[in-house]
Amino acid sequence: MPSLxxxxxxxxxxxxxxxxxxxxxxxxxxxxxxxQEAAEASRPYTERFNAVLGGLAAAAGxxxxxxxxxxxxxxxxxxxxxVMTAERGLCGxxxxxxxxxxxxKAAELMAAGKTVKILTVGKKxxxxxxxxxxxxxxxxxxxxxxxxxxxxNARDIAADVLSRFDAGEFDxxxxxxxxxxxxxxxxxxxxxxxxxxxEDEGAGEATLYDYExxxxxxxxxxxxxxxxxxxxxxxxxxxxxxxxxxxxxxxxATRNAGDMIDKLTIEFNRSRQxxxxxxxxxxxxxxxxx
Amino acid sequence: MADTMQxxxxxxxxxxxxxxxxxxxxxxADGDMTAMPDHAPTITTLRxxxxxxxxxxxxxxxxVTGGFAEIGGGNTTVLAECAYAKADMTQDILDQLIAxxxxxxxxxxxxxxxxxxxxxADMVAMGEQIGLSAS
Numbered sequence: 137m138p139s140l141x142x143x144x145x146x147x148x149x150x151x152x153x154x155x156x157x158x159x160x161x162x163x164x165x166x167x168x169x170x171x172q173e174a175a176e177a178s179r180p181y182t183e184r185f186n187a188v189l190g191g192l193a194a195a196a197g198x199x200x201x202x203x204x205x206x207x208x209x210x211x212x213x214x215x216x217x218x219v220m221t222a223e224r225g226l227c228g229x230x231x232x233x234x235x236x237x238x239x240x241k242a243a244e245l246m247a248a249g250k251t252v253k254i255l256t257v258g259k260k261x262x263x264x265x266x267x268x269x270x271x272x273x274x275x276x277x278x279x280x281x282x283x284x285x286x287x288x289n290a291r292d293i294a295a296d297v298l299s300r301f302d303a304g305e306f307d308x309x310x311x312x313x314x315x316x317x318x319x320x321x322x323x324x325x326x327x328x329x330x331x332x333x334x335e336d337e338g339a340g341e342a343t344l345y346d347y348e349x350x351x352x353x354x355x356x357x358x359x360x361x362x363x364x365x366x367x368x369x370x371x372x373x374x375x376x377x378x379x380x381x382x383x384x385x386x387x388x389a390t391r392n393a394g395d396m397i398d399k400l401t402i403e404f405n406r407s408r409q410x411x412x413x414x415x416x417x418x419x420x421x422x423x424x425x426x
Numbered sequence: 427m428a429d430t431m432q433x434x435x436x437x438x439x440x441x442x443x444x445x446x447x448x449x450x451x452x453x454x455a456d457g458d459m460t461a462m463p464d465h466a467p468t469i470t471t472l473r474x475x476x477x478x479x480x481x482x483x484x485x486x487x488x489x490v491t492g493g494f495a496e497i498g499g500g501n502t503t504v505l506a507e508c509a510y511a512k513a514d515m516t517q518d519i520l521d522q523l524i525a526x527x528x529x530x531x532x533x534x535x536x537x538x539x540x541x542x543x544x545x546x547a548d549m550v551a552m553g554e555q556i557g558l559s560a561s
Contacts, residue, residue, distance in 0.1 A: 177440040184436065184503055188469060188496055287438040287508070345496075348470040349456050357471050358494065361507065368438050 140411065143404040147397060154393035160226065161386035168319070168379035174284070175316070175372040182369050189362050191345075192355050193332065203352075205359040208331035209307045214251045216274075216306035217242060218297065218329075220313045220370060221261025222378045223280050228385030230314060230322065230378055235264035237324040238312050242269055253306055257293060257371075274305070285375055290368030297367075298360055301330055313370040314377035320384050322377035329366050332359060431463040432501035433479055435488060437509045442488065447481035450502050452495050453552075461497045468497045474523070474548040476512065476555050477504060487512035489556065491523060491549075512556060520553045 138146070193206055219238050221231045238261070242252050254269055256262040257277040266273075277293055279285065297309055309330035314322045347354055433450055435443040449462045453475025461468075472495060477488045490506040510519065527546045534542035 174439070178438050180434070180441055181436045181438045181505055184496065185505055188494070188505075192469075290438075291507075344467060346466055346468040348454055348459075348468060353455075354469060354471055354494065361493070365438065 138407075140404065140407055143400060143407065147400045147404060150393050150396050150400065154390055154397065157386045157389040157393060161383055161390060164227075164379045164383040164386060168376060168383055170284075171372065171376040171379050172316075175369075175376050178369060178372055182365055185358075185362065185365050189332075189355075189358050192351065192358065195351065203356050203359055205301070205330055205363070206332050206355070209304075212250070212308050214253065214306040214308070215245050216253045216255060216297070216300065216309040216330075218255045218257065218293070218309060218311045218367075219261045219265065220311060220374050221256070221258035221264070222374070223259050224378075225260055226385065227378050227382035228388075230381035231258075231260040231264055233322070233324040234312055234314055235261055237326060238265055239268055241310070241312075241326055242272070255297070255300075274300075285368075285371045287364070287368050290371055291364045293367050293371075294360065294364035297330070298363060311367065311370050313374045314381075316373050316376040316380060319380045322381055327366070327370070329363055332362060429463065430481055431461075431499075433481075434501070434503045435477070435490075435506065435509060436503070437493075437506050442506075442509050442511065443479070443486070445479075445481060445483060447479045447502075449480055450504075451478045452497075452504065453477060453490065454495070461495075461502050464499055465497050465502075467499065468495075470495050470497075472504070472506065474545065474552045476552060477506075477509075487556075489515045489552065515556060515558070517558050520549075520558050524549045524553070 217238060219234065221234050225231065238254075242254070245252050252269070252272050253274045254265070254272045255275045255277070256265075256273065258279060262273075262276055275296065277296065279289060282289055300306060301309070308328065310326050310328050312324065312326050315325045316322055430446040430448050433443065433445055433447040434441065449460055451458060451460045452470065453473050455471040455473050458475070459468075459470065472490055472493050474491045475489075477490050479486055479488075488506075489510045489512055490504065491508040493504065493506040493509075495502065495504045508523075524546065527542070527549045531539070531542040531546050
């Protein structure tokens with residue numbers, strides 16, 4: 137049975153924990169709104185971009201001299217997995233879920249006899265998969281110093297990936313990130329970015345465009361940008377997911393702390409009552425003994 | 427024939443402009459071009475330069491650094507990788523852009539060297555056009 141003092145200390149410690157988690161929840165809520173706005177703001181660009189690129193790719197996809205970014209290298213032996221996670225923890229299952237998906241995919245690929253290379257973005261994911269897949273790491277992008285992900289960050293990552301592709305280091309690149317559905321639900325997602333894959337949506341959209349300079353030149357110009365755009369979209373989704381996950385995790389933590397305080401307070405009151413009763417019994421029995 | 431068309435200027439980070447315009451002057455990769463309502467559908471890539479639009483609400487200038495423009499019958503959409511309203515463009519931003527272009531030029535492989543050099547030259551020309559000097 138803990139003493140009254142112990143209980144009191146315990147209650148005050150849980151109370152300060154609750155204050156912290158409450159504060160984190162509110163900060164996450166504010167950041168989530170900002171992240172959602174950023175994701176919202178990028179949508180027009182991404183949508184138009186993909187529509188145009190999709191149309192171009194559909195036109196050029198069949199030809200033999202299509203750019204490698206579109207048609208692939210002709211093999212799928214070496215896979216590059218770009219694992220994008222958060223720089224910070226305390227965000228529920230966010231990092232764990234992405235790492236888990238990565239591990240499953242990597243295991244599948246290795247079972248099929250493929251070579252796996254991993255590029256990590258974000259410290260937490262790197263730490264999480266280091267033990268299992270540490271031998272496959274080829275690089276790491278540190279975003280610790282970045283307060284708000286911008287297009288430049290995506291462009292830098294894309295440049296890194298593309299230079300590796302040009303150097304023939306891999307055949308297929310897949311990004312792992314978390315898709316933001318709502319505050320309580322984020323879906324870890326794997327998306328292939330090289331060779332580029334587009335859903336066939338442009339069946340009705342058969343406008344004939346003039347191309348300047350040439351169709352091929354535009355395609356060659358746009359495909360690398362497409363990689364950056366997809367990475368940027370993923371980074372934004374990830375940022376929103378992270379804050380969403382943190383918000384709900386901290387909400388849970390705050391509620392648990394509240395429950396715990398209630399329970400501890402009841403225990404505290406009971407043991408205080410017990411002490412009083414004990415003292416009374418001692419006094420009364422002492423008085424009776426006289 | 428319509429007098430105006432819908433014009434959108436979007437960058438990955440935000441939508442800079444969405445308005446009705448009478449004409450748009452686009453710094454295309456192969457030279458400037460002006461799009462007016464009912465222009466033939468065209469897709470062109472951009473070089474760094476000044477994009478100016480004029481319409482019923484007056485004219486406005488934007489600085490773009492690359493990307494592409496999609497011109498359709500009733501609307502023109504410019505997807506710029508990086509865009510600023512001309513008033514927001516400062517010497518600092520220009521210096522930074524030129525520095526980036528120069529370092530890309532230095533790092534460029536032999537086959538991409540010409541493109542990178544053109545990028546630097548375009549950046550400098552763009553700066554002069556809007557009255558900023560390249561350091």
